[in-house]
Amino acid sequence: MKILEVLRENGRISVSALAERVGISRANAYTRFEALRADGAIKRFTAEIDHVRAGLGITALIFVTVRQQMWKQFRAELARMPEVEYCAITTGQHDAMIQVRVSDVAAVHTMVTDRLANIPAVKATETVFILDEVLRRPYVLPSDRDKAARPARRPAQEAPGEVPLGKMRFVGAAEGRAALQRD
Amino acid sequence: MKILEVLRENGRISVSALAERVGISRANAYTRFEALRADGAIKRFTAEIDHVRAGLGITALIFVTVRQQMWKQFRAELARMPEVEYCAITTGQHDAMIQVRVSDVAAVHTMVTDRLANIPAVKATETVFILDEVLRRPYVLPSDRDKAARPARRPAQEAPGEVPLGKMRFVGAAEGRAALQRD
DNA sequence: GTTGAAATTAGTACGAA
DNA sequence: TTCGTACTAATTTCAAC
Numbered sequence: 008m009k010i011l012e013v014l015r016e017n018g019r020i021s022v023s024a025l026a027e028r029v030g031i032s033r034a035n036a037y038t039r040f041e042a043l044r045a046d047g048a049i050k051r052f053t054a055e056i057d058h059v060r061a062g063l064g065i066t067a068l069i070f071v072t073v074r075q076q077m078w079k080q081f082r083a084e085l086a087r088m089p090e091v092e093y094c095a096i097t098t099g100q101h102d103a104m105i106q107v108r109v110s111d112v113a114a115v116h117t118m119v120t121d122r123l124a125n126i127p128a129v130k131a132t133e134t135v136f137i138l139d140e141v142l143r144r145p146y147v148l149p150s151d152r153d154k155a156a157r158p159a160r161r162p163a164q165e166a167p168g169e170v171p172l173g174k175m176r177f178v179g180a181a182e183g184r185a186a187l188q189r190d
Numbered sequence: 191m192k193i194l195e196v197l198r199e200n201g202r203i204s205v206s207a208l209a210e211r212v213g214i215s216r217a218n219a220y221t222r223f224e225a226l227r228a229d230g231a232i233k234r235f236t237a238e239i240d241h242v243r244a245g246l247g248i249t250a251l252i253f254v255t256v257r258q259q260m261w262k263q264f265r266a267e268l269a270r271m272p273e274v275e276y277c278a279i280t281t282g283q284h285d286a287m288i289q290v291r292v293s294d295v296a297a298v299h300t301m302v303t304d305r306l307a308n309i310p311a312v313k314a315t316e317t318v319f320i321l322d323e324v325l326r327r328p329y330v331l332p333s334d335r336d337k338a339a340r341p342a343r344r345p346a347q348e349a350p351g352e353v354p355l356g357k358m359r360f361v362g363a364a365e366g367r368a369a370l371q372r373d
Numbered sequence: 374g375t376t377g378a379a380a381t382t383a384g385t386a387c388g389a390a
Numbered sequence: 391t392t393c394g395t396a397c398t399a400a401t402t403t404c405a406a407c
Contacts (some may be wrong), residue, residue, distance in 0.1 A: 011239055018201045018235035021383070032393045037384070042355055045295040048243045052201035055233040062332045068280060068287070072332040085325055090335035096250060099318035104251070116360075120194040124357050132358040135282035142268055142277040145236035147291040149245045149270030157250040174307050177299075204383095206401060215375050220402080376407080383400065390393075 008150050010039055015145040018052040022059070055145070066137040067115045069123065077128035084126045090118060099178035101133065112136075113159035163189040191332050193222055198328040200206070201235040238328070239261065246291040249320040250298045255283035260311035267309045274302060282361035284316065293318075 009029045013020060020028075026036035043049045058064065073081050085105070087095055093106040109115055115134065123129050192212045196203060209219030226232045241247065257265050257300075261295050268277055268288070276289040292298055298317065 011237065011244065014237035015238050015239060016234070023383070033383095034385090035392055038392085040275050046243065050238040050240055051199070051328070052235065052237050052289050053199070054194065054197035054201045054235050056198060056329040057231050057233055058329070060191075061194065061230065062233045063330060066278075068278075082324060089337060090310065090325050090330055091325060092330045094323070095249075095251075096317045096319045096322040096324060097236070097320055099316075102290060103324070105325075107396075110332060120343045120362075129193075129357065134281075134358070134360045137278045137280055138363075139279040140277070141265060141286070142274060142288075146239040146241070146277050146284045147235070147246060147273055147275045148239065149293065154272055174312065175317070177302075177317045180321075204401060216402085217376080217404090218374060221374090377393095377405090377407105379402105380402085381400105382403070383398105385398075386396090390391105 008148065009057075010043065011035075013151060014049065014052075015148070018054075020077070029056065043121055058108050062110055063123040065109050065112055065115060066140070067107050067109070068137065069105045069119060070133040070135075071103045071105060071129055072126050073102040073121050074130050081126060081128035084122075084128070088122060090114070095169075098180040106137075191331060191336050193226065194331055195218070195333060197232065197235075198331070201237075201319050204372040215267070220370065230277060241291050246293055249323070251318050252288045252290065252302060253318075254278055254286045254288060254306070254312055255314040256285040257311050257313045264309060264311035267311070269306075271301075271305060273297070281363040289320075 010025065013025055013028050022036050022040055023033050026033045027039070029036065029145045031039070058066065071081075081103075085091055088107075089108050091105050092108050096103050096104060107115065107118060109118065115136070119132055119134055123132055193208065196208055205223055206216050206218050209216045214220065219247070241249065243340070251349050254264075258295050264286075268274055271290075273290045273292050275291050277286060279286050281324075290298065290301060292301065301314055302317055306315055
């Protein structure tokens with residue numbers, strides 16, 4: 008876990024330096040490093056790129072409602088859209104959320120109306136723009152929990168343990184969602 | 191741009207190998223590599239970790255409505271929550287979306303009811319679970335556009351250029367959103 | 374922007390604790 | 391499993407062009 012912690016912050020660190028930071032021998036570090044890769048615990052190493060500097064200043068989220076039984080086709084079309092950085096199937100009102108990076112607002116419009124709307128699997132979409140990315144951590148690890156600062160409890164009117172439940176809402180899966188799962 | 195393309199796929203490649211793949215000399219590759227880092231175009235290198243193998247099998251999205259003028263406080267609290275991997279301010283119905291990785295469903299509940307609900311800045315939340323992460327590309331680049339396969343146009347009933355606009359919906363910013371922006 | 378050669382560092386193999 | 395060491399291969403640095 009310590010190795011993962013170091014590597015997510017500096018993916019280019021040498022194995023020797025890694026060994027030193029984690030407190031194990033060089034040879035051992037090589038063994039474990041290889042084991043983590045072989046295991047799939049580390050999927051790949053990547054460079055984090057500044058989108059704005061790269062010319063893709065606009066980020067949008069598109070929530071998609073997918074027609075049942077057409078999930079496979081939707082997936083295939085997704086693979087053909089290079090501007091999509093992330094796509095997840097979700098519970099709730101919509102079936103999937105996709106995140107796209109493009110150069111301008113017009114490109115979002117084109118993307119949604121020309122590309123997505125032409126996919127029969129897409130029943131409806133809802134688009135929101137990302138105004139600011141407040142936080143992006145490189146892959147959360149279980150060990151982070153221990154480092155958590157205690158929540159700055161502002162003892163509200165509620166008794167300890169009680170919580171203003173009216174504040175929040177959990178959204179369950181819509182009907183027929185099972186059909187959307189990977190075949 | 192070619193350098194970025196290589197590095198986002200293999201963040202640990204040696205500069206020599208990078209030079210070869212891009213078709214420039216080593217010394218030149220070193221110069222450009224350094225320039226990209228110094229410029230901030232490359233923000234950092236990181237290891238992509240398999241959350242499930244790391245013991246964080248549950249991913250959820252929490253859409254948060256933030257009380258106006260309390261954005262700064264919300265930010266501060268966010269920094270104290272290690273299970274948050276990503277947070278963005280959005281247009282639309284909600285003000286922010288945060289993505290969390292935890293070990294089980296109960297942890298999501300704890301997170302939302304204990305941690306988030308105790309932040310005065312949080313007016314309301316809406317939680318959805320991620321059932322499957324279909325696609326995660328390491329940082330989209332403008333050059334990807336050129337590699338885009340043409341959309342598999344299924345000539346629907348619409349005339350060319352026309353689109354079933356009823357399918358989609360753009361969601362504008364809620365009032366008072368400007369107040370949420372970074373101070 | 375390139376090449377080549379020296380200095381440094383990375384990666385491998387293997388025996389011992 | 392982990393460590394230490396010796397050995398080989400590769401990378402980085404720095405020079406001149």
